[in-house]
Each structure stands twice: as C-alpha cells, then as structure tokens.
Amino acid sequence: MANPLSADALVKALKAEGVTVVEHDGWRTHNRNHKGAWGPVNGVVVHHTVTSGSDATVRICRDGYSSLPGPLCHGVITKDGKVHLVGHGRANHAGRGDSDVLGAVVVEKYGSTPPRPNEMDTDGNPRFYGFECENLGDGKDPWPDAQLAAIERASAAICRAHGWTAKSVIGHKEWTNTKSDPRGFTMPDMRARIAKRLGGKPSGGGSSGGGDDKPKPxxxxxxxxxxxxxxxxxxxxxxxxxxxxxxxxxxxxxxxxxxxxxxxxxxxxxxxxxxxxxxxxxxxxxxxxxxxxxxxxxxxxxxxxxxxxxx
Structure with a gap:
C-alpha cells in the first residue's frame, strides 16, 4: 500500500529483514506534519550525512539545525550497521526534486537509473522514506560491509512491506541535481542487492509483515x-x-x-x-x-x- 507504515509496522518490517534497530526517545511522534501531510509514500531516498561519529550524526539528524529543523530523516544508518529511528512522519530530507523522477519511481519503469533530474517542481518530503547514512561524502570515507548491508536490508524491508521493487529506492542525487549523495557506492549496485534480497524471504527470523502467503483479491x-x-x-x-x-x-x-x-x-x-x-x-x-x-x-x-x- 502507499499509505505510510505505522511506527509499529515499520519496526516489525525492519526486524523481520534482520536489521538491528535502535529506537530513540520520542521518535514515533517526532515529525514535521504541521507543515503538511506525510503520504502517500512512493519510495525510499538514501542520503549521506557529511558527518563523522555515530552519536553526533544521530543527534544532528534527530534535531536538525536552526535553518533546517529535524528530523532530517526517518532512520540514521551508522557505520556499525545499526538503524537508529529518529522520526516518523514528514521529515526534512528529500526536499524539492523532479516530478519525472517521481513518476518513474511510482510505476517502477526505468533503466539502470531514473530520468536525470533537471527540475525542482515537486516536494519529496511527503512522498519518500529517508535514510541518512553516516559518511563524510568525500568519496574516500569507507562504507563498511555492515553499513551497506543495513542500507540493503532497511530498504528491502520497506519495499517488501509495500509490495514495491528495488526501483522504488533512489539516491538523493537521483532526485535532484543539487545534491551528490550518496557518494562512495552506486545506486544501481545497491538496487541490484535489494532486488536480490527481495527475491527471497526475509532473513531476520520474524514475520514478513507483508501478508505474502495470503491470496490477493x-x-x-x-x-x-x-x-x-x-x-x-x-x-x-x-x-x-x-x-x-x-x-x-x-x-x-x-x-x-x-x-x-x-x-x-x-x-x-x-x-x-x-x-x-x-x-x-x-x-x-x-x-x-x-x-x-x-x-x-x-x-x-x-x-x-x-x-x-x-x-
């Protein structure tokens, strides 16, 4: 479905996919919903933070800045592979991007990458889940295997819960031409990992939460x-x-x-x-x-x- 997952359903989906979840105080009601609705949701946007240090990174993504209030995402993926939940609802993460990209994500029809963004005519904050990933974003800061695996698992968890394919997962730089994140791995490679994972059952030992065994109407x-x-x-x-x-x-x-x-x-x-x-x-x-x-x-x-x- 395209209505956002409830907080409980999100946690269940992440854990079922084998994600190590850290729930921060107040995350379930921490949002920017007073600025507008969250949803219908159409995909996941992956970011890098341009920060170092897990504690500082989580704090910044939760609280934001004076010029950009938090939450700045829904989950922070730190280098140790943990997913820190800091918000649920509308978050300041995607910003304005290209409606042609949104259209391609909605129908999940594009090649290795979505159309190249060249307009900023659509607000992405109501339409996407956002994961900020701890990294300096300089192309040199390493991406540990545990962190890449967590990006794969968290993205797959949301896609599985909604019945989406890996083409519903994009990088921030694929949404707008004003950003360069994530830098240090490619989104086509990450989508390939997510697609492979979605080809099997969740590996976390829990329920899939997606009702895959029930016949569809x-x-x-x-x-x-x-x-x-x-x-x-x-x-x-x-x-x-x-x-x-x-x-x-x-x-x-x-x-x-x-x-x-x-x-x-x-x-x-x-x-x-x-x-x-x-x-x-x-x-x-x-x-x-x-x-x-x-x-x-x-x-x-x-x-x-x-x-x-x-x-």
Missing part, C-alpha cells in the same frame, strides 16, 4: 472497463461491479489521486479523471490516458496496492 479488467463506460453518464450513485470498483478507487485514493469521499463503488467522472491521471503517471498520453483502464496500467496499480488483474 482479484479485479476483472472486463468488469472495470464496463464500469468506466457505464457509470459516468448514469444517475449519481449508479454502480457497476461495485466491490471491484471500490478496490480500484481505494488504490487511486492511496496514490493521492482521488478524494476519499469519492471511494463509493461508482466509476463516475471523478474516478475516471483520477484513473486518467494514473495512466499519465504510467507514461500514457492522449486517448491512451482517457480514464478507461487498460491491462498494463491496471496491473501496475494492482501491483502497488495488493490486487491481481484477471480478464
């Missing part, structure tokens, strides 16, 4: 197309295949495309418009983004929100 493409064609011109409240339409509407609402009061089981004009916006996120244009679902766009939505698509 199904949505019929034919039923959804029928609803999208019949409901808009009909009287208000007319529903066709209501249960399946609601499933699609809940997914659109989680993506921030449909107001919750329109999750009503009717594929009316509001839902049609929202689905057209989803199609454009998937790269479609013109008549291919008219709001009438197609197989590939519906499968992409289902993959992110826990349903399968049948004919």
């Amino acid at each position: 199904a949505v019929s493409l034919a039923h959804i197309i029928a609803a999208a064609r019949k409901d808009p011109p009909a009287a208000q409240g007319h529903t066709t295949h209501e249960t399946e339409v609601k499933r699609v509407e809940h997914a659109l609402a989680a993506e921030g495309l449909l107001a919750s009061n329109w999750v009503d089981g009717s594929f009316g004009t509001k839902t049609l418009t929202a689905y057209g916006t989803w199609q454009r996120r998937c790269g479609y244009t013109g008549r291919d983004a008219d709001g009438i679902p197609g197989r590939n766009s519906l499968r992409a939505l289902g993959k992110r929100h826990g349903f399968t698509v049948t004919d």
